[in-house]
Amino acid sequence: MAETTQTDERIKEISPLRRALIRPELGGIVGTFAVFTLFALFAFDSGMFNSQGVMNWSIVSAQFMIIAVGACLLMISGEFDLSVGSMIGFAGMMIAVFGVVLAWPMWIAIIITFVICCALGALNGWIVVRTGLPSFIVTLAFLFILRGFTIYIPQTIERKTIIGGIRDAAEGDWLAPIFGGKIGQPVFQWLGDMGIIGVFERGSRAGQPVVDGIPMLIIWAIILIIFGHILLTRTRFGNWIFAAGGDAEAARNSGVPVNKVKVLMFMFTAFCATVFAVCQVMEFGSAGADRGLLKEFEAIIAVVIGGALLTGGYGSVIGAALGALIFGVVQQGLFFAGVESSLFRVFLGVILLFAVILNTYIRRIITGER
């Protein structure tokens, strides 16, 4: 897109490598490639790459992706949300309370839960922009507040911390399948008939494919990634997200509504957490008080692996999605490869450290600091 002008002899030609380096997605692309190569070499026969295996790590990755998209846009706008995990638990519990305990129609329960959670996200954001406190502290407070309510509410009204029966309550509902359903069954049946993917050998489902459709969770992940990517790179609002995180004061001087942008990003993060929660309770059929534990950190790690700067103003949704993919593939891949699962945490710590160092280096290249 750069029309060439007279060249300035003081500007050194940048090598294509260096040019590629300053793309935020680079780490994610290289990492994804490395991870797939590694598992293809060492765990190819473990079942990781047959239809169930692929579906297994795709679902786990899609879960990470959903919360990573929200965390990514929020981080680029210069803030964190540590209450994502608690929000997931809280949202799931709200669905159970409204849909099962109060026995409201499931679609009403889902919509009200979305409204409440987005409002809580807005409250988070409002406190951050009004007080000027670090979002780290404000959302840490919400991590505890929401988790506390998530345990307190079911204990008080049901005397237990897990509320089941959500699947029955969602039976025949029009909105619930958008989160808990599957699509593409005929295609998978056809693939099974053609012998391309595995089918059940015997039992009542003999002849049906083992993987019988794409869960809506994955569709949500894809939609959110496309939405987030286009919003960030192709709209004026995306420019405001970068500006708000790059230098809030400078952005304000140029007429960018920084506070509005940040509050909206907190709301979007809460929205993503709620999507995650609704998909999860529809799949499990129950809501538990401990759901979503540590998810906020997993989301942040995926975003950082994807090349975003912790200080804001720089990052990519595609990168964050690849970070989530690496995350999911490695977590499930180590299981398939028969590696002790606690080593996954070691891997996570190492790759996080590596990603942060790489990102810092890249920032220096972009801003020309020496």
Added chain:
Amino acid sequence: MADPIIQMKDIEKHFGSVIALAGVSVDVFAGECHCLLGDNGAGKSTFIKTMSGVHKPTAGEIIFEGKPLDFADPRDAMAAGIATVHQHLSMIPLMSVSRNFFMGNEPVKKIGPIDFFDHDYANRVTMEEMRKMGINLRGPDQAVGTLSGGERQTVAIARAVHFGAKVLILDEPTSALGVRQTANVLATIDKVRKQGIAVVFITHNVRHAMAVGDRFTVLNRGQTLGTAERGDITPEELQDMMAGGQEMVELEGSLGGTV
């Protein structure tokens, strides 16, 4: 001569018991570079903040294009055509030049029901405007962080001009720059002035002021010591007025006239 584009009449500004401005009057004409000189604490910043709508004057009036003005906030002033390029630039190092150039004023292109950021237009205009100012970018996607301080000032000035500034207030644009970069910024000021824009150039460096200024107003302790035309005043006189006369003469004596 035509009427001034902006007139500041007997502007007073008090902050509690502190009198920051005690009746300052300045006229600025389109197409001139009006230098506002003064030492630290002379009231330069307060004065330009009053002009750009950040502060409301305690007394006095501002007449812009023949009409009395009452800005509620800086956005009003910006909309009317009074743009300020601050010492602390409104540029974001991690973002590309074209994203910075259009920050807050992004061009949009409708595709279906959705407004998209028109990158092609933004890139083209940015390259064009920067070329007019004499800066050849590697590309519109070059990050502002890779530009020099002088080039960043130029981007900020070009941006203000592109978005229709009639009065361009430059708050110490050269104070942190090297010799070469200062020369570039001064050349930019000259280009802007020739487009018929009124430039208010704030500085405490007499040599920078003499290089491009058409008229000079010196502020000292919240008061103006009058406006001088180019050619009616020597750099030494300006220097003395800024420093408040007496002590400076003594100081210069001991420093051998090097200041």
